[in-house]
Amino acid sequence: MDWLQVVILAVFQGLTEFLPISSSAHLILVPRLTGWEDQGLAFDVALHLGSLAAVVAYFREELMRMARAWWASFSAADVDRDARLAWWVVLATVPVCIVGLLFRDDIALGMRSPLLIAATLIGFGLLLAYADWGHRGERSEYQLSLRDALFIGFAQALALIPGTSRSGITIxxxxxxxxxxxxxxxxxxxxxxxxxxxxxxxxTVGLIQQPQYIDWLSLTLGTLLSGISAYLCIHYFLAFIRRIGMQPFVVYRLALGGWLLWLYWV
Structure with missing residues (x-):
């Protein structure tokens, strides 16, 4: 990979991982539209590592409280709000794990069509607009129930379809x-x-099973750029939606989906 490809893919991953516009769609579309070769599994792992480091760093204080409370909940008579939130995160992850393990190969090989991505960008974009306009309330994440967490967890499983957006569907x-x-x-x-x-x-397991040449300099730069862009994205996204809401992202999804329909269908 040349440096331009490394920078663009890393920044795209860092930003789109947490914006409701689908990181998987952009990482599929960017190489397809530019004619770049596939970036390889090692680079994908590096980009995800950068995004993971960013979200852990941003929520480090909350995560420490949740981890301590979750551990204490095994022996405590009463579960406090941090422990409950930690349990909801764990349980809401189960559906996507099950669906991902059962259908991983089908999703990876059969759901990379630009027309499918266009449909999911538009369809779930309209659903996001409907939720933001008509159903937004004032409850906090600490007021979630088990039923709520499972509902969000099952919704998250839909994000395995490219174009859906994991952050978009869970939000x-x-x-x-x-x-x-x-x-x-x-x-x-x-x-x-x-x-x-x-x-x-x-x-990483796939990488170990199918070893390939590793460009450590590109991986290091990709991890760093992905982490920085992801951290900035989280910070400014939370401030942005508090004032303006989800509608700019809805417009972007509709515009990108419409452009893909025109490009690959019309």
Missing amino acids: TAALLLGLSREASARFSFLLSIPVILLAGGLE
């Missing part, structure tokens, strides 16, 4: 349940930690 589900915009995004970001960790683990 949509949380908004439909009456969470505020910021609480919806925060729970979505917390959910990303086990998902990225597990996905990165699977990719």
Whole structure:
């Protein structure tokens, strides 16, 4: 890979991992539209590592409280709100793990069509608009119930379809349940930690089984840029949606989906 490819893919991954516009769609479309060769499994692992480091660093204080409370919950008579939130993150991750393990190869090989990506960008973009306009409430992530967490977890499983957007569909589900915009995004970001960790683990296993030449300089730069862009994205996204909402991302999804339909169908 040349340096321009490294920089563009790393920044795209860092930004789109947490924006509701689908990172998988962009990482499929960018090489296809530019004619670049596939970046390889090692580089994908590096980019995910950067995104994971960013979200852990940003929520480090909350994660420490949640981890301590979760561990204490095994012996405590009463479960506090941090322990409960930690349990909801764990349980909401189960559906995507099951679906991913059962249908991973089918998704990886059969769902990379630009027309499918266009349909999911538009369809789930409209659903995000509906949730943001009509169902947004003022509940926080600490007010989620087990039923709420499972609803968001099953919604997250849909993100295995390229173009859906993991952050987009989980934020949509949380908004439909009456969470505020910021609480919806925060729970979505917390959910990303086990998902990225597990996905990165699977990719690492694949990398070990199919060794390839590793350009360590490109991997290091990609990890660094992905982490920086992801951290900035989380910070500014939370401030942005508090004031403006999800509509700019809806417009972007509709525009990108419409352009793909025109490019590959018309």
